[in-house]
Amino acid sequence: MRLPSGRIFITNDIAGNVGSAVRNTAELLARAREEVVMAAVLHHDDCAAAGQGLRVPLAASTQQLRSTLEEAGIRCPVLAGEIRTESNGIVWA
Numbered sequence: 001m002r003l004p005s006g007r008i009f010i011t012n013d014i015a016g017n018v019g020s021a022v023r024n025t026a027e028l029l030a031r032a033r034e035e036v037v038m039a040a041v042l043h044h045d046d047c048a049a050a051g052q053g054l055r056v057p058l059a060a061s062t063q064q065l066r067s068t069l070e071e072a073g074i075r076c077p078v079l080a081g082e083i084r085t086e087s088n089g090i091v092w093a
Helices: 020-031 058-071
Strands: 039-044 078-084 089-092
Touching: 020 058, 039 058, 058 078
Parallel strands: 039 078
Antiparallel strands: 078 089
């Protein structure tokens, strides 16, 4: 997407779910008036927590991230994808 960014933040809760780590980071960025150019939810194809039924579906996580960012006053594209073990690449949804 060639978006300019001075920093990259990687936050998550178990299974890549949106939780307090994401919420707290969004609030910190909003307070600091940091420009957020993109956010994404990434699920791993070999997620141990998903195997235990702990992962929220990708579409629901994406909506939760969008809502969390909006509540913090952050507006940016929110993408979703899956990290593939075999290639260590991301397949975007």
